[in-house]
Every structure is written in C-alpha cells, then in structure tokens.
Amino acid sequence: MFSDKNDFKEVFLKRLEMMYGKTFPESTSRDQYFTLGNIIREYISINWIGTNEQYRFNNQKQVYYLSIEFLLGRLLRQNLMNLGIYEIVEAGLNDLGIDLDEIEEEEADAGLGNGGLGRLAACFLDSLASLDLPGHGCGIRYKHGLFEQKIVKGFQVELPEQWLRHGHVWEVRKPDLAVEVLFWGRVESFKENGHLKFRHVDAEGVTAVPYDMPVVGYQTSTVNTLRLWSAEPSSYQAGRDMMKHKRETEAITEFLYPDDTHDEGKTLRLKQQYFLVSASLRSILRSYLSRKRDIHELHDHISIHINDTHPVLAIPELMRILLDEHGLDWEEAWEITSRTFAYTNHTTLSEALERWPVRIFEPLLPRIFMIVNEINERFCQSLWGKYPGDWNRIEQMAIISHGEVKMAHLAIAGSFSVNGVAAIHTEILKQREMNLFYQFYPEKFNNKTNGITHRRWLLKANQPLSKVVTNAIGSEWIHQPEKLQGLHAFREDRMFLEELHKVKNHKKQQLAQKILEQNGLRVDPESIFDVQIKRLHAYKRQLLNVLHILHLYNRFREDSSFDMHPRTFIFGAKASPGYFYAKKIIKLIDSVAKLVNHDPVVKGRIKVVFMENYRVSLAEDIIPAADISEQISTASKEASGTGNMKFMMNGALTVGTLDGANVEILEKSGPENIFIFGLTAEEVMKYYAEGGYYSMEYYHHDEHIKQVVNQLIDGTLPDSADHFEEIFDSLLTENDQYFVLRDFASYAAIQEKAGKDYEDTAGWLQKSLINIAGSGHFSSDRTIKEYAADIWGITGKELMKK
Known part of the structure; x- marks a missing residue:
C-alpha cells in the first residue's frame, strides 16, 4: 500500500485537504482520525472485493x-496491524507530530x-x-x-x-x-x-x-x-x-x-x-x-x-x-x-x-x-x-x-x-x-x-509484552498461538523474568494514571492489582469479592498487628437497566470504597476502584495491568468465560472456582499456578437437587461472616440508608442462592495465600510466565x-x- 512513511505522509496530507478543505495545521484529531480511517478502508476494499469475488465463483x-x-x-489499530502497515503509519504520523494513541481516542x-x-x-x-x-x-x-x-x-x-x-x-x-x-x-x-x-x-x-x-x-x-x-x-x-x-x-x-x-x-x-x-x-x-x-x-x-x-x-x-x-x-x-x-x-x-x-x-x-x-x-x-x-x-x-x-x-x-x-x-x-x-x-x-483472539488481547492490547515474547521465541506464535509453549524454556531465565516484571510494572503505572484521571483516586502501582471486570450478575459473585474487602477492612480496624501486601481492588461492570439487585451491588462497591479508601487505619493498604462504562477499550487498558484475575462464579453457573483467558494470556493469575473454562485453565497452568477455592460444580448441583445448605448456619457459626453481613444494614457503610436490605435478605432470608457465605472462608483463605505468594517476586513471575505459555490453547484460532x-x-x- 505504502512503500515507506514518506509515501504515506503524502497520501495522508493530500486526502485530509481534499476531505475537509483545510490545511493540515488547521485540522483536528477527529479530522485526522477520519482521514486515516477512510484511507485504510479504501485500501481494505481491494481485498474485500477480491474475497467476495472468490466466494462468488x-x-x-x-x-x-x-x-x-x-x-x-476499536478497529483502527487492529486493522493497521492486520494489514501489516502499522509501523509505517505510526512513523509517518510521528513525523507529522501526530500521536496515534491520541487519534485512536477519536474512535468510539x-x-x-x-x-x-x-x-x-x-x-x-x-x-x-x-x-x-x-x-x-x-x-x-x-x-x-x-x-x-x-x-x-x-x-x-x-x-x-x-x-x-x-x-x-x-x-x-x-x-x-x-x-x-x-x-x-x-x-x-x-x-x-x-x-x-x-x-x-x-x-x-x-x-x-x-x-x-x-x-x-x-x-x-x-x-x-x-x-x-x-x-x-x-x-x-x-x-x-x-x-x-x-x-x-x-x-x-x-x-x-x-x-x-x-x-x-x-x-x-x-x-x-x-x-x-x-x-x-x-x-x-x-x-x-x-x-x-x-x-x-x-x-x-x-x-x-x-x-x-x-x-x-x-x-x-x-x-x-x-x-x-x-x-x-x-x-x-x-x-x-x-x-x-x-x-x-x-x-x-x-x-x-x-x-x-x-x-x-x-x-x-x-x-x-x-x-x-x-x-x-x-x-x-x-x-x-x-x-x-x-x-x-x-x-x-x-x-x-x-x-x-x-x-x-x-x-x-x-x-x-x-x-x-x-x-x-x-x-x-x-x-x-x-x-x-x-x-x-x-x-x-x-x-x-x-477462545479469544490473541492478536487483539496480546499483540494489540499489550504490545510491550508481545515484543518480549517475540524476542524470546520468534514471531510464529502470532500465526500459531500454541507456540507460546516455547516460553517454558525461560522459566529459570532471570533476565527474561525481569523483562516480564518491567512490562507489568509499566502497564500498572499506565492504569494507575488512568484511574487518577478518571476517578480522582491515587493508587499504588506496587500494590497487587486485583481485578474483577465482567457483566454484573449475582452468579458472577461480585458480592463475594466486596464482602471479602469489607472483611479485610475489619481486620485492620480490630487488629493493630494485622498487615498484608497493599492491594488495589478494581471493578468494572454494567448492570442491566432492569436488574435492580445488580445495581445494588454497584452501590455497595461504591459505599465500601468510600469506607476504606481514605481511612487512616488502613494506611493505604486497600484501595477500591470502580471504573465506569466498562467496554472493550477499557478492558484493553486494565487486563495487561492485572496481577490477579477474579473468576469467582458459583461453580456450574459460568458456561465458559473468556475474560479468564485474556487475563491468563497477559500473565495474571486466576483466583477462581472450578467453573467454566477455569477447569481447563487449571489443566494448562498446573495447580500450583492458579488459586482454586470453593464448592465444585458437583457439590453445587447436589445442593440444588437434594437441599442441605442453610446459609443461616454459616451466619451464626462464623463471626467474620456475621460481621460483614450485618454491616450491610447496621450503618457501617456511608450513604447506605436502606439500600442493602435486599442483599442482606438474599443471603439469609432467601438462603443465599449462589453460595456466597458457603464459599466465603475458602475464598478468604485462598486470597491470603495469593497475597503471600505475590511477595515472592521471582516465584510469582514464574507462575505468570507459565500462564502465558499455556494460554495459546485458548486462542479463538483453535476454537474456529x-x-x-x-x-x-x-x-x-x-x-x-x-
């Protein structure tokens, strides 16, 4: 399409003037985005027509x-990469003083x-x-x-x-x-x-x-x-x-x-x-x-x-x-x-x-x-x-x-x-x-x-990690994602693990800056970035996550000797407009965030962030920065999940139940490189078929559970009013349909283990590498x-x- 960056610049400037009737210095980022997009789409049309003709005849x-x-x-950067002209276009735009990241923001x-x-x-x-x-x-x-x-x-x-x-x-x-x-x-x-x-x-x-x-x-x-x-x-x-x-x-x-x-x-x-x-x-x-x-x-x-x-x-x-x-x-x-x-x-x-x-x-x-x-x-x-x-x-x-x-x-x-x-x-x-x-x-x-397309969720969303991987094992993984298995050879390579560490820190710093800009909250990039981003639904159990955060807060308040590695809990989710229970969970996350984020007793060890308007482009910012991937649905309820695969491919470790594709992620990563907790699908289905689960028993016999459940309605949470009575009732009066209280202690224990494992930096990086190496199986290329x-x-x- 373009022989070099100068060829691209000539085409770009001429097209911009023709489309908008203005000179380049007068153009806006939106003008530049639509100019570039039109050029690329017209080029795509050559092969588009050819493909259709091939299918026709x-x-x-x-x-x-x-x-x-x-x-x-967004499709701009993806199309540039797929067409093989990303470097030429980026270099040409740089010469013109245009930041590709900036004009990409013009694409909805x-x-x-x-x-x-x-x-x-x-x-x-x-x-x-x-x-x-x-x-x-x-x-x-x-x-x-x-x-x-x-x-x-x-x-x-x-x-x-x-x-x-x-x-x-x-x-x-x-x-x-x-x-x-x-x-x-x-x-x-x-x-x-x-x-x-x-x-x-x-x-x-x-x-x-x-x-x-x-x-x-x-x-x-x-x-x-x-x-x-x-x-x-x-x-x-x-x-x-x-x-x-x-x-x-x-x-x-x-x-x-x-x-x-x-x-x-x-x-x-x-x-x-x-x-x-x-x-x-x-x-x-x-x-x-x-x-x-x-x-x-x-x-x-x-x-x-x-x-x-x-x-x-x-x-x-x-x-x-x-x-x-x-x-x-x-x-x-x-x-x-x-x-x-x-x-x-x-x-x-x-x-x-x-x-x-x-x-x-x-x-x-x-x-x-x-x-x-x-x-x-x-x-x-x-x-x-x-x-x-x-x-x-x-x-x-x-x-x-x-x-x-x-x-x-x-x-x-x-x-x-x-x-x-x-x-x-x-x-x-x-x-x-x-x-x-x-x-x-x-x-x-x-x-x-x-499966997920590794070209978007690794090659595009995490270009620094992609370069580290390519430098180590070559570029064949882009066409054959199972070649990521070659990374196993670098498990003991300290220099390679350090490169992984640098990439993760860089992505965490970028996300911390975005959180500051969007939420006005300063978070520590050295903390564990613990992420749950997905559709808001009771079976996905964002409630279990937020009740555990409240539990950690209580431990800080009641035990001056308690300490933990700093952790930033990041949420992103939309609740369906008519799903009022899910909307209450969003309000609960916000109330818990207000409670813990600025309490001096917590000493900044816990921060809670809800990033509004979760979407693909936001996921591309969050996933590469994650240390822990929360995949904590009630076992037997999540058909597969694909977020779990995206996190794995970017080196995050899964905290999850044996549900959906988590079972196969366990097989690919090995039990020592994933944090599994809670009821199995068979146990859940047996409860549904035969009964025998009584949430009140867990409420009365576990002081930690009783405390966090009571805090939903006892005025502990700021701006709570009567907002969380429905959640309280779902856990006790309605017998906790998704076994939040049943899995609470197991979840708290595995989270504590994950926090301690994170402090062994070399060991954690090895676990991260093993997850990346095993993630090629979850490419949508294999599925298709x-x-x-x-x-x-x-x-x-x-x-x-x-």
Missing part, C-alpha cells in the same frame, strides 16, 4: 454466524454488544478471516447500543451510547440490498395446483438496510464481511399513522436488549430477533441463488450458526421461505433446514433459556407461529414414537407448552449440532440441563471450548478450526488449493 462452502451481539471494540467503541457473548462473536470473526476461512457475521446495527454507564453518587445511571454521533468510518451502507421484514397481519390459506399454500397479508412492513463492515484477516488477503441491519420505515401506506410507524420501526434497532419486564418490551425484543434473522436469511439466500445454485442443495453450500437462542427464529424463517416462496414440501424443507443450522448454548441458567408467551408471539409473527406449532407437533410425535405413554417427558421437551414457545428446545430440534463452550459446561448440559434432549439426540451434542472441521465443514484457501 468458487465452490467453497460458507458459514454465516448469526448473533444479537458483536462487541468489536462500536455499541453492538454487552459482554462475553458479543466479544466471542467478534473474536470468531477475526479468526475466520485470519485463517482464510469463508465466514461472515450477521447482526444488528444498534443506534445506541446497550447504554453508556455513569456512576452518580454511587448509583448506575444509563445514558444513550452515542457511538454513531460522528459516523462510523468502517461501515458501508448498501441501500440497494435492503429487504422487507413483515410483522403482525394474518395468514390466508389457498389452493394452488392442488396443494395447500399460505400467504401473509395485511402485514406491517419494516425495511432492513444493510451496513457492511470489513473483517480483515491478520496479514492475509482474506477480508470477510460483518453485515449489520438497520430498521427503517417502509414506504407510505394509506391509513397508516406514519409518525407512529417511524417511531416503532426505529425502536427495533435503537437499543440492545430493551427492558422485557413488560409486554411492550417483550414484543420489541421479539421483533429485534425476527428482524435480524429474516433480513439475514433473505440476504444469504439471495447471494446463494445468484450463483444459479439449487435450493435443494442449500445445506451442502451454506452453514448457519446460531449464537445462543436469540437468533433461533432463523429455523422457522428458513422453513417459511422454503415452503411459501420455493414450494418445497414439509419433509424436504425440514431436511434442508435441520442440516443447515448449528446451535451454541451459552448458559446453564434456566432463566436465561429464552421462552416467549404465545399471546405475544402469535399475533406478532402469525406465519412463523404456525410453522413453529407444526414443528412442535411433529417433534412431539417423534418423541411419542420413542417414549410411548411418557407424557411427562414429552411435556418437558415440547417446544410449545404452558402457553410459551421455548427457544432452546426449538434450537435443538432444528439443528444438526448443539455445542457447549467449555468441557464442564457441555457435560452439565448433557447430564442435567438438557439431559432429556441428549438422551434423544446424543449424536448432536459436542463441546467447543471458547474445531468448528470448521467438526461442525461447519468449511475449508480455507490453502486446503481448497490442495
């Missing part, structure tokens, strides 16, 4: 990844996701392109994303994310490829050539307009596509209140996860889900049929992956298209559909397995409901064939029962593959949550442990290779050549 099978979230983060985090589900989808797209695999994403272009979080007097306040305020340089609007999605109305039946047919009439149409974003592979010519759909009003129809129609239409793609605690919110969320799948399937089929391919062979050329239950309506939507638009009979349509879709489950929480009231589903999607009802009837008939007379089993497995449509059941029935996302998670699905389905479809179930080979049946360029 060869016989490669393609996969489409449907997800309600794609948590991309794309507001397209919330947590691990969306970040996983983004990592998968990166790996697909970097491995030269034909895979694309389909999602929604949310105008305001989830929300921008502000902490006001300790409380979470939600503001609209304005990530599109200045436009988005990486997207290309494609109005010529818009499609119409239909809601409401009614279904008419009619006879045609002796066959019963159906048509959807008097429907309300919504226009779905695609915005395409290039997904650039790392130093490869492959550029795949993330297609995001925006809802716009359809053309005028007589008798329609157009202003009302415009408001209702734009609401579909305005916010991620509208509050569904009421019927209006449920309807909007269901609209979002059908909007995504209907638009995506029309687009996929239009592309497929444009190549003159046979609709009967769709499953041989296309695989569609459902990322959790949100896009499950794709199954009946494809059936509708095959039945109503292509005239296939039911059996043939079902054969094609059930061989096209694969489904990933991301939860063991029964409340997270979506189900929609028929009273909302049927009027909103009348033809889709007819098809789901027919799928259910035929599915229940097949169950009767295998389990005659077992009405209880059939009732439990039915897709529609008790006035609800059960989306996970529909996903399993309509997919050829069902996978969990960590070894323990998949076993729990098979043996507990979906055991009846596993008995019926054992061949469908498989495991694909999650497994999906490609075992589920999708897709191959990359090199395999195609062979």
Whole structure:
C-alpha cells in the first residue's frame, strides 16, 4: 500500500485537504482520525472485493454466524496491524507530530454488544478471516447500543451510547440490498395446483438496510464481511399513522436488549430477533441463488450458526421461505433446514433459556407461529414414537407448552449440532440441563471450548509484552498461538523474568494514571492489582469479592498487628437497566470504597476502584495491568468465560472456582499456578437437587461472616440508608442462592495465600510466565478450526488449493 512513511505522509496530507478543505495545521484529531480511517478502508476494499469475488465463483462452502451481539471494540489499530502497515503509519504520523494513541481516542467503541457473548462473536470473526476461512457475521446495527454507564453518587445511571454521533468510518451502507421484514397481519390459506399454500397479508412492513463492515484477516488477503441491519420505515401506506410507524420501526434497532419486564418490551425484543434473522436469511439466500445454485442443495453450500437462542427464529424463517416462496414440501424443507443450522448454548441458567408467551408471539409473527406449532407437533410425535405413554417427558421437551414457545428446545430440534463452550459446561448440559434432549439426540451434542483472539488481547492490547515474547521465541506464535509453549524454556531465565516484571510494572503505572484521571483516586502501582471486570450478575459473585474487602477492612480496624501486601481492588461492570439487585451491588462497591479508601487505619493498604462504562477499550487498558484475575462464579453457573483467558494470556493469575473454562485453565497452568477455592460444580448441583445448605448456619457459626453481613444494614457503610436490605435478605432470608457465605472462608483463605505468594517476586513471575505459555490453547484460532472441521465443514484457501 505504502512503500515507506514518506509515501504515506503524502497520501495522508493530500486526502485530509481534499476531505475537509483545510490545511493540515488547521485540522483536528477527529479530522485526522477520519482521514486515516477512510484511507485504510479504501485500501481494505481491494481485498474485500477480491474475497467476495472468490466466494462468488468458487465452490467453497460458507458459514454465516448469526448473533444479537458483536462487541468489536476499536478497529483502527487492529486493522493497521492486520494489514501489516502499522509501523509505517505510526512513523509517518510521528513525523507529522501526530500521536496515534491520541487519534485512536477519536474512535468510539462500536455499541453492538454487552459482554462475553458479543466479544466471542467478534473474536470468531477475526479468526475466520485470519485463517482464510469463508465466514461472515450477521447482526444488528444498534443506534445506541446497550447504554453508556455513569456512576452518580454511587448509583448506575444509563445514558444513550452515542457511538454513531460522528459516523462510523468502517461501515458501508448498501441501500440497494435492503429487504422487507413483515410483522403482525394474518395468514390466508389457498389452493394452488392442488396443494395447500399460505400467504401473509395485511402485514406491517419494516425495511432492513444493510451496513457492511470489513473483517480483515491478520496479514492475509482474506477480508470477510460483518453485515449489520438497520430498521427503517417502509414506504407510505394509506391509513397508516406514519409518525407512529417511524417511531416503532426505529425502536427495533435503537437499543440492545430493551427492558422485557413488560409486554411492550417483550414484543420489541421479539421483533429485534425476527428482524435480524429474516433480513439475514433473505440476504444469504439471495447471494446463494445468484450463483444459479439449487435450493435443494442449500445445506451442502451454506452453514448457519446460531449464537445462543436469540437468533433461533432463523429455523422457522428458513422453513417459511422454503415452503411459501420455493414450494418445497414439509419433509424436504425440514431436511434442508435441520442440516443447515448449528446451535451454541451459552448458559446453564434456566432463566436465561429464552421462552416467549404465545399471546405475544402469535399475533406478532402469525406465519412463523404456525410453522413453529407444526414443528412442535411433529417433534412431539417423534418423541411419542420413542417414549410411548411418557407424557411427562414429552411435556418437558415440547417446544410449545404452558402457553410459551421455548427457544432452546426449538434450537435443538432444528439443528444438526448443539455445542457447549467449555468441557464442564457441555457435560452439565448433557447430564442435567438438557439431559432429556441428549438422551434423544446424543449424536448432536459436542463441546467447543471458547477462545479469544490473541492478536487483539496480546499483540494489540499489550504490545510491550508481545515484543518480549517475540524476542524470546520468534514471531510464529502470532500465526500459531500454541507456540507460546516455547516460553517454558525461560522459566529459570532471570533476565527474561525481569523483562516480564518491567512490562507489568509499566502497564500498572499506565492504569494507575488512568484511574487518577478518571476517578480522582491515587493508587499504588506496587500494590497487587486485583481485578474483577465482567457483566454484573449475582452468579458472577461480585458480592463475594466486596464482602471479602469489607472483611479485610475489619481486620485492620480490630487488629493493630494485622498487615498484608497493599492491594488495589478494581471493578468494572454494567448492570442491566432492569436488574435492580445488580445495581445494588454497584452501590455497595461504591459505599465500601468510600469506607476504606481514605481511612487512616488502613494506611493505604486497600484501595477500591470502580471504573465506569466498562467496554472493550477499557478492558484493553486494565487486563495487561492485572496481577490477579477474579473468576469467582458459583461453580456450574459460568458456561465458559473468556475474560479468564485474556487475563491468563497477559500473565495474571486466576483466583477462581472450578467453573467454566477455569477447569481447563487449571489443566494448562498446573495447580500450583492458579488459586482454586470453593464448592465444585458437583457439590453445587447436589445442593440444588437434594437441599442441605442453610446459609443461616454459616451466619451464626462464623463471626467474620456475621460481621460483614450485618454491616450491610447496621450503618457501617456511608450513604447506605436502606439500600442493602435486599442483599442482606438474599443471603439469609432467601438462603443465599449462589453460595456466597458457603464459599466465603475458602475464598478468604485462598486470597491470603495469593497475597503471600505475590511477595515472592521471582516465584510469582514464574507462575505468570507459565500462564502465558499455556494460554495459546485458548486462542479463538483453535476454537474456529474445531468448528470448521467438526461442525461447519468449511475449508480455507490453502486446503481448497490442495
């Protein structure tokens, strides 16, 4: 693209003047960012067009990844690295007096996701392109994303994310490829050539307009596509209140996860889900049929992956298209559909397995409901064939029962593959949550442990560490992350360990400065940076963490001889707007921070920081600086986790339960290099099945537990009023559903051990190195290779050549 930095400077300056009609000295950082972004996107377009042409004319099978979230983060630096022009561009900008870090701040985090589900989808797209695999994403272009979080007097306040305020340089609007999605109305039946047919009439149409974003592979010519759909009003129809129609239409793609605690919110969320799948399937089929391919062979050329239950309506939507638009009979349509879709489950929480009231589903999607009802009837008939007379089993497995449509059941029935996302998670699905389905479809179930893209979470987010690693073992790890195992050879190398130490200290100093700027709090970079950053949910047990901090504070207050290595506890999390219990936890963290941060008795040994508006770019600042990674969910509740992998890859040590991918991290790091505590998944499930846990016993028999629980309501905490009675009740009156008190003593003990181990600097650095060396297994490249080979049946360029 650019022969050298001077070539880049010439192109950059000329383009800036042409775009903004001003000279370079008059330009702002935003002008410079958008100039650079446009140059890079235009360059990407050469390979983007070439990739699409390759897919159009060869016989490669393609996969489409449907997800309600794609948590991309910033793309400027990532694209520069992937294109192999980072050094040239940075040098050219430096010559012009421009700091790349400064103009990168002009890029908003794309507001397209919330947590691990969306970040996983983004990592998968990166790996697909970097491995030269034909895979694309389909999602929604949310105008305001989830929300921008502000902490006001300790409380979470939600503001609209304005990530599109200045436009988005990486997207290309494609109005010529818009499609119409239909809601409401009614279904008419009619006879045609002796066959019963159906048509959807008097429907309300919504226009779905695609915005395409290039997904650039790392130093490869492959550029795949993330297609995001925006809802716009359809053309005028007589008798329609157009202003009302415009408001209702734009609401579909305005916010991620509208509050569904009421019927209006449920309807909007269901609209979002059908909007995504209907638009995506029309687009996929239009592309497929444009190549003159046979609709009967769709499953041989296309695989569609459902990322959790949100896009499950794709199954009946494809059936509708095959039945109503292509005239296939039911059996043939079902054969094609059930061989096209694969489904990933991301939860063991029964409340997270979506189900929609028929009273909302049927009027909103009348033809889709007819098809789901027919799928259910035929599915229940097949169950009767295998389990005659077992009405209880059939009732439990039915897709529609008790006035609800059960989306996970529909996903399993309509997919050829069902996978969990960590070894323990998949076993729990098979043996507990979906055991009846596993008995019926054992061949469908498989495991694909999650992964993260090491190119973003190590190469980009921690460039100093990347350089140390490359200097030691070469650069092959960037393409083959399992090569990180080569770092084991440096376990006794004092100079190398010292380099690791310098990098960590540098990152901690940078984060300490950011905390000072954003929170006005001065923290000690020599302290242990103990980090819990993730979605706020009761099962993730931020409560256990903060109660332990309160316990340490009490020890300082009551025992003048007590001391510990200084520790900075760092939190970052968003609570869903309607999840009031989670919001109380945020307020509790803030109140505990006010209590301990400036108490002279503590002598600065403990600091508590809540960093507001947690997002990808903030995670990239925090994770490389972490010493301890808090992965303390109630065992059996976290499907996998991906934050645990990002921390491991950056040399943080895990304090965690044997939950999700922590089990596999233990295998890769070894038990002496991870801090495991608490109940096992088997013990938790036994309590749930048989009872026997009484939180009051722990409250009455452990003085430390009694003290911290009482402090929730006894006025110890500043500004507490009656804010924490709900938390107090959840622990005692409601019997502590997530076993916070049961695991408290074990957690306190392992935290004390971690603190003592940290004081052995050489030993800690060895543990850190071993974690980095073992982290290559958790690259999304490994995960995607497994999906490609075992589920999708897709191959990359090199395999195609062979």
